[in-house]
Amino acid sequence: MxxxxxxxxxxxxxxxxxxxxxxxxxxxxxxxxxxxxxxxxxxxxxxxxxxxxxxxxxxxxxxxxxxxxxxxxxxxxxxxxxxxxxxxxxxxxxxxxxxxxxxxxxxxxxxxxxxxxxxxxxxxxxxxxxxxAAKTLLKGLQGDPFSVIKVANFIKGSALQTRLFHKLCKDMDAVHSSL
Missing domain, CATH: 3.30.420.40 (ATPase, nucleotide binding domain)
Structure with missing residues (x-):
């Protein structure tokens, strides 16, 4: 092969x-x-x-x-x-x-x-x-997208967090189970 x-x-x-x-x-x-x-x-x-x-x-x-x-x-x-x-x-x-x-x-x-x-x-x-440009946005404009990025980085930041997120999604019968 x-x-x-x-x-x-x-x-x-x-x-x-x-x-x-x-x-x-x-x-x-x-x-x-x-x-x-x-x-x-x-x-x-x-x-x-x-x-x-x-x-x-x-x-x-x-x-x-x-x-x-x-x-x-x-x-x-x-x-x-x-x-x-x-x-x-x-x-x-x-x-x-x-x-x-x-x-x-x-x-x-x-x-x-x-x-x-x-x-x-x-x-x-x-x-x-x-x-x-995204890094230099005013604090008032950063809001939700940066919260989502922080959460995604936290989950993908370690293998353990990724596995736990996958298990959580399966337990909740989510359509998707990974980022």
């Missing part, structure tokens, strides 16, 4: 890379996060033209093993490009999550990419803006 999964995964990756290579241009979106093991990870998604449509695919995920500077991110991305023989000259856009290492105006990833290709357009992920 493992062999089949590995073969399927390799085939999907090969197809995505082939389509990506045949595109006249592409853009990437980067998201840096820390996983449950406190290891920084970098996820890269790509948008490219395939036949007559714009495709969006997951490109790769890789750990940032030491530091999370813009140079580290740049090395990971461009090492992947060189390993897969992808043409960096086709890069026209970069979307980042807004972390200083990504967006910094002097030494951020977006700026480093622009130094290599001044035509690249950099943007800031819209979802991150919504999250930041």
């Amino acid at each position: 493992k062999s089949r999964i590995d073969d399927t995964s390799a085939d999907i990756k090969r197809q995505v890379i082939e389509n990506f290579k045949s595109s006249p241009m592409f853009a990437i979106q980067l998201y840096e996060f820390t996983d449950v093991a406190s290891i920084s990870q970098l996820m890269v998604f790509a948008r490219y033209v395939h036949i007559d449509a714009i495709e969006e695919e997951f490109l790769f995920c890789s750990p940032l093993t030491e530091t999370t500077t813009a140079a580290d991110v740049m090395n990971l991305v461009f090492n992947f490009f060189s390993k897969e023989h992808l043409d960096c000259g086709k890069l026209i856009g970069v979307c980042t999550d807004g972390a200083p290492a990504m967006l910094g105006c002097r030494a951020g990833f977006a700026q480093l990419v622009k130094e290599n290709n001044s035509l690249v357009v950099s943007t800031y992920c819209f979802i991150q803006r919504q999250a930041l």
